[in-house]
Amino acid sequence: MNYDVALTHGAHSLARQHLLQHFNVGHLQEDLCFALWRPSTAANRLTALIDEVLIPQEEDRLLHGNTSFTPDYMARAITSARRMNTGLAFMHSHPGTGWQDMSPTDVVAERDVLAYPAAATEQPLLGLTIGSDGYWSARLWIHNGQAFERYWCDKVRVIGPKTFEVQFGRYAASPDSRRNVLRRTFDTWGLHGQQTLSRLHIGIVGLGSVGSSVAESIARLGVERVTIVDPDQVEEHNLDRLLNATIDDIGKRKVDVAAKAMRQHSTAAHPQVLTYATSVHKADAYRAILECDVIFSCVDRPIARDVLNYVAIAHLVPVIDGGIAVQLDALQDGIFSAHWRTQLVTPYHRCMRCSEQYSTGMVMTELDGSLDDPSYLNTLPEDGASAGANVFPFSQSLASMEVNLMLRYLLAPSWWKGIHGQTHQLVTGETYIDAERCEPSCAFSNRVAKGDLEHPFYLTASVGTSDRRPARTRLSRLASFFERIFGRT
Incomplete structure (x- = not known):
C-alpha cells in the first residue's frame, strides 16, 4: 500500500499562513496546529484528504523556539475528529527548506504522545511538517499489532483554483534524469x-x-x-x-x-x-x-x-x-x-x-x-x-x-x-x-x-474502506475511554 496526502488550496493556505507566520517576519519560531482528514481508498493507495484546519488560540500551544500543544487543544481536536467522523492530522513547521525529516522530539510527539489518543478516531494519526518555503512532508502512524509504525507518504498534492502543486517525498519514485x-x-x-x-x-x-x-x-x-x-x-x-x-x-x-x-x-x-x-x-x-x-x-x-x-x-x-x-x-x-x-x-x-x-x-x-x-x-x-x-x-x-x-x-x-x-x-x-x-x-x-x-449509489460492488486502522479491540477501549473523559461532542 502506498500513501499520499491531498489538500484543498484553502486548507493549505490557512495552515501555511499560520505555521509560517513567525518565519515570515524573521523569527526562528516553529508553530503547530491540528487538522481533520478523511480517507480516499484506492486499490493500492490510501490518500488522506484535508479540507479543514483547526487553528489554535494563543493559550492552546507554548512557543519556545520549538513548540508544544496543550492537552486541552489536543482533546478538542480529537473530539472534533470523532464528531465529524474523520482522522486527526498534526501539522507543525520547521525552519529548513524542502522536504523535512523528523527530529527525535518530533517522533516522540507523534508516535508516543499523539498516536495512541488519536486512535480514538478509528483512523491512524497523520503527521505533516512544512518547511519555511511551504514544502510539505507527511507520514501515517499505523499500528502493527504491537506498536505504531511510521509510513512515509509519497506525495502531497495541493488542488487549487489556478495551479496544481505536487510535492514529492524523499522516498517516492526517483525523478527522471535529463535524456x-x-x-x-x-x-x-x-x-x-x-x-x-x-x-x-x-x-x-x-x-x-x-x-x-x-x-x-x-x-x-x-x-x-x-x-x-x-x-x-x-x-x-x-x-x-x-x-x-x-x-x-x-x-x-x-x-x-x-x-x-x-x-x-x-x-x-x-x-x-x-x-x-x-x-x-x-x-x-x-x-x-x-x-x-x-x-x-x-x-x-x-x-x-x-x-x-x-x-x-x-x-x-x-x-x-x-x-x-x-x-x-x-x-x-x-x-x-x-x-x-x-x-x-x-x-x-x-x-x-x-x-x-x-x-x-x-x-x-x-x-x-x-x-x-x-x-x-x-x-x-x-x-x-x-x-x-x-x-x-x-x-x-x-x-x-x-x-x-x-x-x-x-x-x-x-x-x-x-x-x-x-x-x-x-x-x-x-x-x-x-x-x-x-x-x-x-x-x-x-x-x-x-x-x-461519497460515491455513486450504483457502483457494482463495495469500493471498500481503509484497512490501515489499529486493532478493533484497542480502538473500542480508546474510544470508550475518550468518550467517558471528554464526551462524544
Whole structure:
C-alpha cells in the first residue's frame, strides 16, 4: 500500500499562513496546529484528504523556539475528529527548506504522545511538517499489532483554483534524469517541470478518438505510469478516427491497442501502462482510477461522467473533461457547425453536472438501458445535432486542448491567468474561455474532500474502506475511554 496526502488550496493556505507566520517576519519560531482528514481508498493507495484546519488560540500551544500543544487543544481536536467522523492530522513547521525529516522530539510527539489518543478516531494519526518555503512532508502512524509504525507518504498534492502543486517525498519514485530523447521537452519547461510531470500517475477514461490521441501525447511526454479504462472493442467504423488502430485490430480491446502503442512510443525510462477493459463504474476500475493524480475524461456517457465528477470533487483528483458537438445540415447533406470544449473539474471549478454535460435523469436513463435501445432513441426530439458525427481532426484538436489544459494547470507560473475551460467554434474560428462556477445549489459542493463517504449509489460492488486502522479491540477501549473523559461532542 502506498500513501499520499491531498489538500484543498484553502486548507493549505490557512495552515501555511499560520505555521509560517513567525518565519515570515524573521523569527526562528516553529508553530503547530491540528487538522481533520478523511480517507480516499484506492486499490493500492490510501490518500488522506484535508479540507479543514483547526487553528489554535494563543493559550492552546507554548512557543519556545520549538513548540508544544496543550492537552486541552489536543482533546478538542480529537473530539472534533470523532464528531465529524474523520482522522486527526498534526501539522507543525520547521525552519529548513524542502522536504523535512523528523527530529527525535518530533517522533516522540507523534508516535508516543499523539498516536495512541488519536486512535480514538478509528483512523491512524497523520503527521505533516512544512518547511519555511511551504514544502510539505507527511507520514501515517499505523499500528502493527504491537506498536505504531511510521509510513512515509509519497506525495502531497495541493488542488487549487489556478495551479496544481505536487510535492514529492524523499522516498517516492526517483525523478527522471535529463535524456536526449526528451531534450526538447526538458528545454520547454525545465528540469523541475518534467520531473514533476513524469512522476504523476495519469488516468485516461475512454480510449476512442479523443482518448487514443490523449494517450499518445501522454506517452511521448515521458509519463511513467498510466491507467487506461475502456470496455469497448475496435470496430470497423472506428478506423477513420482511432489513432494507432488498423484493420488488423478490429475485434481487439481498445485498451490493448492503446497500451501497445503507448509502450512502443513512450519516452519514459520505465513506462507502465495498466489496462482495465471494463466500465469505470465497475468496482475494480473505480478503485484503480482513484490511484491517479490527474484523470482525462474522454467519454460521452452520463454514468462515466457522474463517476468522474465524484472522483474530482470528493476525492480531490483533478479531472479534465471534453466533448465534441457537430450539427448537420440535412438539406445540404453536410456539416452546419461544430464546436469542441474542455473543462477542468475540481472543487474550485464548475462540475460536469452544472456545466450540463450530464444530468441525474440521463444517468437513470443509461442505468435502465434506454440509451442502448433504438426504439427509445427514435422517440427523442431532433435538434440538428448528431451524436456520432465526428472526424479525426476534430478529435485531435480536442485531445490537444485537454492535454494543454492539464499542462497549464500543472506547470503554469502563478501570474498566468486561471482558465476553467475552453470552447472552440469551428464556424467563427474563435476560442472562448470558460470562467463559470457551480450553481449555488450544486449538491457536489457538500461532497468536497469527503473521500470514501461519497460515491455513486450504483457502483457494482463495495469500493471498500481503509484497512490501515489499529486493532478493533484497542480502538473500542480508546474510544470508550475518550468518550467517558471528554464526551462524544
